[in-house]
Amino acid sequence: MISTLNIIVYSLFIISISRLSSARTAYKGNLLAITGMGIAVIMGLLCLNSPKQLYAIITLCIGGLIGIIGSKKTSMPQLPQMVALLNGFGGLSSGLIGLSETFNIPHPTLWQIFIIFAGCITFSGSVAGFLKLAGLVKIRETETLHSVSLILFILTLIGGIYAYNGETEYIIGFAILTSLLGFCFILPIGGADMPIIISSLNGLSGWCTTLVGLSIQNSLLIIVGTLIGASGSILTYIMTKAMNRHLLKVIFTPITPNKEIPSAHPEQDIHKGTPQDAAFLMENAHKVIIVPGFGMAAAGAQYELGNLAKILIQKYHVDVKFGIHPVAGRMPGHMNVLLAEADISPNLIFGIDEINQEFKTADVVYVIGANDTTNPLAKTKKDSTIYQMPILEVEEAKRILFVKRSLAPGYAGEDNPLFYNEKTLMLLGDAKEITKEIITNLESNNS
Amino acid sequence: MDFYIIDILILSCFIGYFAIWNVTPLLHSPLMSVTNAISGIVILGALQNLNQSESLITTTLLLLAIFFAAINIFGGFHISARMLHMFKRKDKTND
Numbered sequence: 364m365i366s367t368l369n370i371i372v373y374s375l376f377i378i379s380i381s382r383l384s385s386a387r388t389a390y391k392g393n394l395l396a397i398t399g400m401g402i403a404v405i406m407g408l409l410c411l412n413s414p415k416q417l418y419a420i421i422t423l424c425i426g427g428l429i430g431i432i433g434s435k436k437t438s439m440p441q442l443p444q445m446v447a448l449l450n451g452f453g454g455l456s457s458g459l460i461g462l463s464e465t466f467n468i469p470h471p472t473l474w475q476i477f478i479i480f481a482g483c484i485t486f487s488g489s490v491a492g493f494l495k496l497a498g499l500v501k502i503r504e505t506e507t508l509h510s511v512s513l514i515l516f517i518l519t520l521i522g523g524i525y526a527y528n529g530e531t532e533y534i535i536g537f538a539i540l541t542s543l544l545g546f547c548f549i550l551p552i553g554g555a556d557m558p559i560i561i562s563s564l565n566g567l568s569g570w571c572t573t574l575v576g577l578s579i580q581n582s583l584l585i586i587v588g589t590l591i592g593a594s595g596s597i598l599t600y601i602m603t604k605a606m607n608r609h610l611l612k613v614i615f616t617p618i619t620p621n622k623e624i625p626s627a628h629p630e631q632d633i634h635k636g637t638p639q640d641a642a643f644l645m646e647n648a649h650k651v652i653i654v655p656g657f658g659m660a661a662a663g664a665q666y667e668l669g670n671l672a673k674i675l676i677q678k679y680h681v682d683v684k685f686g687i688h689p690v691a692g693r694m695p696g697h698m699n700v701l702l703a704e705a706d707i708s709p710n711l712i713f714g715i716d717e718i719n720q721e722f723k724t725a726d727v728v729y730v731i732g733a734n735d736t737t738n739p740l741a742k743t744k745k746d747s748t749i750y751q752m753p754i755l756e757v758e759e760a761k762r763i764l765f766v767k768r769s770l771a772p773g774y775a776g777e778d779n780p781l782f783y784n785e786k787t788l789m790l791l792g793d794a795k796e797i798t799k800e801i802i803t804n805l806e807s808n809n810s
Numbered sequence: 811m812d813f814y815i816i817d818i819l820i821l822s823c824f825i826g827y828f829a830i831w832n833v834t835p836l837l838h839s840p841l842m843s844v845t846n847a848i849s850g851i852v853i854l855g856a857l858q859n860l861n862q863s864e865s866l867i868t869t870t871l872l873l874l875a876i877f878f879a880a881i882n883i884f885g886g887f888h889i890s891a892r893m894l895h896m897f898k899r900k901d902k903t904n905d
Contacts, residue, residue, distance in 0.1 A: 372851075376848050376851075377825060377829060379844065380829045380830070380833065380841070380844070380845075381829055381832060383833045383834070383837045383840060383841050383844070384832045384833055384834055385834060386834070386836060386837065386894075386897040386898065387898075389837055389840060389894045389897060389898070390891070390894040390895060390897070390898040392844075392894075393840070393844060393887065393890050393891055393894050396844055396847065396848055396887070397887050397891075399848075400847070400848065400850065400851065400883055400887070403851060403853075403854055404853060404854075404857075404883075406854075407853065407854045407857035407858065408857065410857065410858070410861065411857060411860060411861055412861065415860050415861065415863075415869070418869075418873060419857060419860060419873070419876055422873050422876045422877045422880065423853075423876060423877075423880045424880075425877065425880075426876065426877040426878065426879070426880025426881045426884070427880045427881070427883070427884035428884075429881050429885075430880060430881040430882065430883065430884035430885030430886070430888065431884050431885065431888050433881070433885050434884075434885045434886075434888040434889040434892070435888070437889060439893075442839065442843075442889070442893075445885070445889060446839075446842055446843055446846060446889075449843075449846050449847075449881070449882050449885050449886050449889075450846055450849075452878040452879070452881050452882045453846065453849040453850060453852065453878075453879065453882045455875075455878045456850070456852050456853070456856065456875045456876075456878040456879040456882065457852050457855075457875075459856075459871050459872070459874050459875035459878070460852065460855045460856050460859065460871075460872065460875050462871055463859060463863070463867075463868040463871035463872050463875070464859065466865065466867060466868045466871075467862070467863075467868065561842070562842070565842050565845065565846065568846070568849045569845065569849055571849075571852070572849050572851060572852045573819070575852050575855045576855070577815065577819070579855055579858060579859070580815065581854065581855065581858065582815070582818050583851065583854065584851060584852060584854060584855060585815065585818050585819055585822060586818060586822045586825075587848055587849075587851045588849070588851075588852075589819060589822035589823055589825075589826050590822065590825065590826045590829065590830075590845070590848075591826075591845040591846075591848065591849045592826065593823060593826025593827055593829075593830050594826065594830045594841060594842070594845045595842075595845070597827070597830045597831065598830075598838060598841070598842065601835075601838075689835070692839075694838075694839060694842060695835075695838035695839060695841075695842060696835060696836065696837060696838030696839035696840070696841070696842075697839050699835075699836050699837070699838075699839065700839045700840075700893050700896070703893070703896040703897050704896055709836055709897065712836065714835055
């Protein structure tokens with residue numbers, strides 16, 4: 364009976380992931396996964412004897428309520444920190460199971476030590492990621508934290524050996540050390556690398572589930588955990604490739620803005636434009652490509668961007684496309700969610716490979732809140748942190764409109780030559796306000 | 811440990827590999843939150859062990875594990891549904 368239900372549950376999960384291959388089928392896919400989880404949880408609850416069953420149901424309801432309230436309060440730009448936190452709770456749950464198992468037997472098994480290690484690292488690392496993404500901590504002493512992590516790492520290894528040999532106190536100490544290690548490990552990692560970190564923690568939480576499955580000999584947990592682990596690992600691979608960074612480099616050499624390089628050009632070398640100029644260029648263009656970055660989402664300009672696209676298409680019959688760099692947001696696919704929120708059709712949205720063939724024929728490129736992902740120095744400057752990172756080749760277009768709050772360099776600390784390109788018009792100011800003004804201008808024209 | 815467990819592990823890796831590369835980059839964020847939610851399946855481990863738990867401390871630890879897994883499951887599925895609903899809504903208006 365139980366094994367039949369197991370088959371149904373993992374089949375539903377695998378089908379639900381396959382349905383994410385298209386936006387059309389994805390919503391129902393999620394419902395299938397919910398059904399699978401429902402079957403699994405009810406099956407688990409029914410196997411319990413009476414007083415414990417009640418406790419478990421009450422705990423489940425309280426946790427579930429908190430989860431739903433948390434999700435409701437999360438806005439789409441805040442999505443990455445919510446996902447990081449939930450990831451951490453998954454890891455913590457595995458860690459607690461591992462810990463509780465060691466109390467039943469005189470000597471912990473190797474699996475249990477692994478579960479505690481992976482679970483605690485996932486939990487505390489995710490909490491550190493959450494704090495960084497939510498902007499609650501800002502770290503300057505990265506060097507100190509690296510040395511602390513190294514010391515903690517050695518202590519954790521020793522602690523692991525002691526914990527393996529038995530005493531409960533050592534096991535608890537080991538869990539605490541591991542948690543500290545995860546926290547100090549993730550904290551110094553730079554904001555630009557966050558998509559990589561979130562993906563790898565996502566994968567790790569899956570491998571935790573696999574470890575629990577191996578420990579308690581439950582094939583369902585192994586299958587589902589591996590599926591999640593594969594997902595996180597592949598997303599990590601995609602992200603590191605999109606930034607041309609290695610995972611080890613991300614951990615040990617964070618991108619720190621290099622403040623010593625003075626801006627090579629004084630401010631008068633740039634061509635400043637007004638929203639009126641931008642509106643004029645856009646309405647007379649045949650093809651406009653919009654390149655959004657996280658700065659756009661931070662300014663809350665998604666809805667304005669959606670309106671801009673709508674008015675250009677409907678009133679001026681302009682061919683509008685969106686070009687999205689894989690690391691445009693703070694987590695994989697983040698920018699797509701933000702544009703979806705603003706009702707922008709997925710048919711208008713293109714990835715880096717497709718859109719790079721389109722820039723040559725574009726009349727206007729509207730870069731809003733993006734910087735490093737368009738920087739041509741990635742191709743030429745060998746000592747740059749972004750060297751060989753794939754970029755959106757916006758300089759191929761006829762005109763570039765660059766919306767930016769100031770001329771400060773981006774995360775990578777690299778000046779962007781596009782600012783001084785004679786094809787570029789700089790629109791300095793708030794992304795939302797400027798887009799609004801462009802829309803007002805486009806609406807008032809009666810051409 | 812039985813050999814079939816290792817077989818399951820290896821085969822799952824292959825399924826995971828092919829299933830995930832099949833997901834469109836458009837939906838990578840929902841993929842993360844859906845996988846996040848289903849990682850709450852670890853709750854089964856806690857429920858399975860709860861039956862055998864005799865001491866207060868292990869029961870407490872396992873109930874805590876259930877609590878955090880529940881946040882993960884409900885929060886993860888809820889936020890995935892919110893995201894995917896937006897993609898679904900748009901698909902309708904444009905066709």
